[in-house]
């Protein structure tokens with residue numbers, strides 16, 4: 006293979022260019038031993054992502070709260086799974102968004118009535 010930096014030819018199995026030292030082949034990808042890895046508290050993780058997403062686009066606020074509550078319940082049943090922080094981020098983020106959307110609707114209604 007040719008070095009993309011200096012263009013000189015290297016043996017195919019060289020990881021570094023022997024002329025300029027540039028890494029021309031990335032290190033072998035480390036494959037996790039357990040390919041069936043599953044997040045310990047998926048509900049809480051979902052709440053977290055939905056909560057963050059709701060702050061950006063507003064739509065996912067309610068599912069974020071629902072998943073957050075489920076995540077908290079799961080964390081209580083399975084203390085080793087943890088994820089309370091993720092769940093709380095989802096609940097608070099979701100609640101803030103729902104509140105904002107609610108205020109927005111009330112604002113629109115009031116301004117439409119005036």
Ligand SMILES: [Zn+2]
Nearest residue numbers: 008011022025
């Ligand atoms: Zn090179």
